[in-house]
Amino acid sequence: MSAARAQARSWMEALPAARPPALRRAEDPDWLLATDLPGLVSAEHLARFREQAERAGWRTAPAQAGWLLLDAPLTPPPVEVPETPLPGETGALLSLLLRHPDGAEDLRDLRTLLKAAEQGSAALERVCAQLHREGAVRLREGRPLPGALIPWLCAAIRRNEQEEKR
Numbered sequence: 001m002s003a004a005r006a007q008a009r010s011w012m013e014a015l016p017a018a019r020p021p022a023l024r025r026a027e028d029p030d031w032l033l034a035t036d037l038p039g040l041v042s043a044e045h046l047a048r049f050r051e052q053a054e055r056a057g058w059r060t061a062p063a064q065a066g067w068l069l070l071d072a073p074l075t076p077p078p079v080e081v082p083e084t085p086l087p088g089e090t091g092a093l094l095s096l097l098l099r100h101p102d103g104a105e106d107l108r109d110l111r112t113l114l115k116a117a118e119q120g121s122a123a124l125e126r127v128c129a130q131l132h133r134e135g136a137v138r139l140r141e142g143r144p145l146p147g148a149l150i151p152w153l154c155a156a157i158r159r160n161e162q163e164e165k166r
Contacts, residue, residue, distance in 0.1 A: 001114040004072035025115045031069040039066040076151040089129035104144035117156035
């Protein structure tokens with residue numbers, strides 16, 4: 001998610017704005033990011049920003065209170081499964097997904113996971129607990145698991161381990 005954030009920030013920095021625009025995680029699970037850019041630039045500059053983002057494969061949509069929702073195309077990172085079993089809900093979710101690989105993609109789950117991973121280990125644990133519970137229900141109901149989360153989850157685990165070592 002940091003690459004998407006950096007890309008959006010670089011596009012915004014090229015625009016004449018009254019102040020640097022805010023860029024935060026979107027509360028809406030269908031979107032990654034939100035910005036208050038619409039209230040800081042002219043309609044022409046906003047249209048140019050949206051056009052540039054959409055040409056790059058992003059989705060944009062106006063939101064309430066003058067915010068703009070952003071969603072970037074996501075390319076999965078390489079899968080690097082941890083060599084040792086992981087404790088907690090993060091490990092339980094990874095284990096469940098690896099035992100029942102499916103490859104199904106649920107973009108809402110993916111966005112939720114990415115936002116939590118950016119917030120740190122505690123947020124990631126909470127979201128993994130939720131996704132683990134939902135995965136168990138999906139298995140009981142014979143529905144596919146979101147196996148496309150595996151590379152993202154492994155990357156989040158790796159990043160959190162690196163941050164904890166610092």
